[in-house]
Amino acid sequence: MNLDSVVKYHFAKSTQINDSPRGTSSDTLTGTDVMAAMGMCQSRAPLGYSAFLGKMEISDNDKKRAVQLLTQYGMSKCDKVAALRKLDSNVKAKVVQTLAKFAFKDYSRSAAGVERCECCRGSGFLSEKRSTGKRYCTVYNKGHGPVGDAETDAKIEEVKVICKKCNGKGVVSVACCKCNGRGEAVHREETERQGVPVKRPCKQCLGRGYERIPTTKALQSVSAIAPSLTLDIWKRGVKPFYEDLIAQLEREESFAETQLKRVTSNIAED
């Protein structure tokens, strides 16, 4: 049993009334076995387990728990970075928590496939101010020059227009624009040389298939909390720290995967 089957199990449970997970997880495991395995995996690998379930939109609680546990991990490491060590403890905690939130969002991207359109804030519409009616015009009295503005019925109206960036959907794809999310690209020279299609990881996304959240967005948020964190300082110490938080989620997920496999193979043997 792997983490993907946990997700299938959760979806099966919410769509079926009976409590039979057979066919959705391992055939040798009963519903009770599956529940036990998930419980054990959660206690052995809490961060990776919650992170994965949160990423797969199983529950908001898992998302919150993942961010909370990642913040704890970050707090235990942040004093290695001078710029973070120097911060007041409450500011430091806020900065680390903000970075943990961004890291979780970045980690979840590959699964979600889409993200909220920033242009319209997810609503799909933008409001545009338009003036309607006549425009002001200056009235001239013969021989006396301008005497004032004419009465007009010009109004400024707010109208809703469809957001062009997301085409009204409120979400935009996070797939890499170079490889369309495939993560690989045709190696043109090698393909010509060998006469068969040769593929290599996409250079734009390094084979991930989706665009990362620009790290400058994380910087903007933390520098609003701690103005001492400038771009220069960010690049030198804080950015690597932030990237380690993302990597930690990946590491913890694969740790949870290993634990789950171990637990379920033990149960199956019993």
Ligand SMILES: [Zn+2]
């Ligand atoms: Zn939009």
Ligand SMILES: [Zn+2]
């Ligand atoms: Zn790509």
